Amino acid sequence: MTLAPAATSTPSWPATPARSRRRGVAGWIVIAIVVLLVGGVGAALAALSQWAQRDALDPESAGPNGTRALVEVLREHGVEVEVTRDRDSAQQALLSGDATLVLPDTPALSDGAVENLAAGAEDVVLIDPRSRTLRLLLPGARAAGYGSGELAEPGCDLADAQRAGAVLPGAVFTTTGDAVACYPSGDGSGLLVADDGARRVSAVDGRTLFVNESLAENGNAALAINLLGRHPHLVWYMPGPGDTDLTSNDPSLGELTPPWVSPVIVLLLFAAVAAGVWRGRRFGPLVPERLPVTVRVSETTEGRARLYARSRDAVHAADQLRLSALVRLARLLGLGPAASATEIADAAADRLGWDRRAVRGILIEELPANDAQLVALRDRLSHLEEAVRQAVRPERNAR
Template sequence: MTAAPPVEPAATAPADAPVETPRLRTTFRRRLFWIVVPIVAVLVAIATILLTASGTPDVDRYSIGNAGPSGSRAVAEVLRSQGLDVVAAGSLDEARAAAGDDSTVLFTDPYGFLDAEGLDAVAGLGTDLVLVEPGTDELAALAPGIANAGAAEQADAVEAGSGCAIPAAQRAGTISQPSWTYRVLDGQGAGDAASACFLSYDDAYALVQEPRVNRGDDSTVTVLGAGDALTNERVAEAGNAALVLGLLGEHPTLVWYVPGPDDLAGTDAPATIGELTPGWVTPVILLLVLVTVAAGVWRGRRFGAVVVENLPVTVRASETMEGRARLYAKQGAHARALDALRIGTIARLTALLALPRHATVVEVSRAVATVTGRNVDEVHDTLVGALPRNEGELLALSDRLLLLEQDVHRATDLR
């Protein structure tokens, strides 16, 4: 008995490569992207919110911070260049703090924030008071000798008039078309001592000035119906600049008072969003942001290179055909199923008849009719014309395609 050959010892395995435990630095490098991206996204969102909030443009009419056509920034800047202290006031408290004994107060309340009590408070502000396009309530409280006369008549410009006694109006000469006009009420308040300029029609003037009631000094209240003369768009027209600079530049301080939401009276003021929001909302939002960032870092994955793998199985053409057939049957797509059969039949007929690949269905139909002796219309109807309405008609048409192809085979074989 032959002894079995000795088993050679297995080749000595190479020494194992040293296994190094992943260090914190390596792990950090791998996940740096998923750490940086959420942080950058949060910082961009915060910066966007801050820039949007701080970059909201001032678009209020007559606002000295509005550089647009409806604002009055140009007038304020010119007055400041002449040495005046122009102070913007958005509330009655700010106006009281800014208006001293030697100051002019420009007042306009286009949104009606002040009530009767607030208007009475305005009556005691400053030395001279300039009302821009005031309404009936404002006139009754601040200029009782002047009444509203309605809209001005259409005119390119209006002249101060020979009877005008207001120095600023005399220097202006003419101004652009005013929006509103006012008339002097005889025998009421200080109406007997009032001066009117820029006649629009009858006794309706664009500028009326009278002494302030219950004031012993030379203080006046001026009603200006040409509010457009204050705007950046119209201040340079005609004598608008001379008029407004003269009216507003009499004293070293000008308080530009346009009431705002802070002047709404009592508890009738609508609550702000901040007041309506519960106190726990802000902490919860911050917590959600932190949780989102933490989840992104925790669950973040770095995708590696694309790996190409062969499919584990090969799908046979018959299985693909049966799968599509089941889908067509499930959806009732009889016409689509027949189209697939027709496309295959036409391609094979084109090759059998030695026709060019770009041959049309009509040319194929004629060639088939020639070699088989069938009617051209019948062949065309089989290849492209008839439409199946149910499975029975689909089967019948598929049989006709099969018979047609068999006839062509026999005819070409005989040739």
């Protein structure tokens, strides 16, 4: 004999056409809202990425990668700091007299523009040296990777480095020219300084040493002041993406394709949208007539039990019996709906004083292999429930 929990069956009526249309409209509204949300999140992430890129080495940024702290320290030491964000303004600022030019990476400028800009300064400090700027302004110098990650002493006779003391270099450089190399670390040096009498050029990894989050460490602040504060006027050039003198003659994708391609692509997009709307329409219920059929609960239960018996799925039938028993036991023991099967079994064993392994075997672990074992398990479940009921409500059972 195979048992199954009782089930309730009610008549099922198809949705009306009006309800189907409302569901279709609601579905399209939900899809539109999801598309807008995804687009908004993507735009926000792109804006955050652009802001993080702008924040790096920005003298007006108080973020961890900005350099506002260094600018304020220089101003406290009497240095006039002028921040420029285009090449023309930087060149005009350098005409005022002896000045130091702080030059980060400038990929949007040509070689000639970089050399003309640097020519107007007495000192040029490369705070984000790349291969091109090293080649243009420090002949013989090249990037040599990163330092060893250990504190480095000046290791040179340069007064600016000697007064600053030890630092922890990031990117390091090597040179075959006349530049002075300081702070040896790894395969290179953390600072290169070349002075030909007319102009002095320095190369140092400002992203590691001069940003807000690391300026107060070791001798970073002293080194920055010594390199950038040699003249009373400092021009800090922060290039923008639109500040470029480069012109591109490469043809665009539209110029490379035939003139009929773009209209065809637009037509295909409209066709795809129209096909999606057509396929997504709801034309009402598939079966418009009602089904006046009511199935009794006993028939549903017996039919499910016969299916279990025919499939010889004793384990599944046992699971259904155990689930019902666990729900009733949890209610008798005062456990919440979130209690697990193990917690219910342990609580029942503690209440009865039985062995926990035996109770867990009845409620969880034992797997019946045939109908006879399933019936035996049902009897043991009934006995366990009755014992718990007697232990929890003895006075009611005595009546």
